[in-house]
Amino acid sequence: MTSAVPAPVGVVLDEHALLALGAGDVLVSRILHRSAAADSWRVHVALAALADADRARAGVAGRVGMLDQVVFRPLDLGAVLAASGESRSLGWSHTRHVARPGPERPEGARVVTTAPKDWDGAGVRILDVSP
Numbered sequence: 001m002t003s004a005v006p007a008p009v010g011v012v013l014d015e016h017a018l019l020a021l022g023a024g025d026v027l028v029s030r031i032l033h034r035s036a037a038a039d040s041w042r043v044h045v046a047l048a049a050l051a052d053a054d055r056a057r058a059g060v061a062g063r064v065g066m067l068d069q070v071v072f073r074p075l076d077l078g079a080v081l082a083a084s085g086e087s088r089s090l091g092w093s094h095t096r097h098v099a100r101p102g103p104e105r106p107e108g109a110r111v112v113t114t115a116p117k118d119w120d121g122a123g124v125r126i127l128d129v130s131p
Contacts, residue, residue: 007107008039008041009041009042009110010044010107010108010109011031011043011044011111012044012099012110013043013045014091014092014119015049015052015053015056015092015095017113017129018064019056020114022060023057025129027129028112028129031127031129035069036069044072044109045072045073046073046095046097047074047075048075048089048091048093049092052090079093079094082100092118096111099111099125100123100124108124108125109124109125110124110125111124111125112129113127113129113130114128114129114131115130116130
C-alpha cells in the first residue's frame, strides 16, 4: 500500500500581505516559516506587487528578497496582457495572474491578504490573514 504525496499548497502574497510581513505580522511569518520547514507549502510573490509594497514602505523588497523559500514571479507578457484594461494596480493584476490556474499549478494558488475585500469578484481563492 502506497500513500499519495499531497500536492503542495500554493500561496501568493499580495501587496498587503507583503506590507504586513514587513511590519512583523505573525500569521504571514508563520506561512513563510511553514514553507521553509516543509515542502508542503510554496510561497510565490509577483514582482509587480513587491514593487508596489516597496513604494509604500521602502525596504520591504530588500527584506523579502533575502528569503530563500519565496518563488519570485517575473512580470511577463502573459501578466501584462492579463492586466490590460484592468482598473486595479499592476501589482494586483500580476498577483491575480500568478494565482490563477496554470500548467504549474492546475488548481491555482491562494492569495494571502490582509485586505480580503480587495479580492471580491477576482476569481481567485484567498487566505485571509487580517487581524
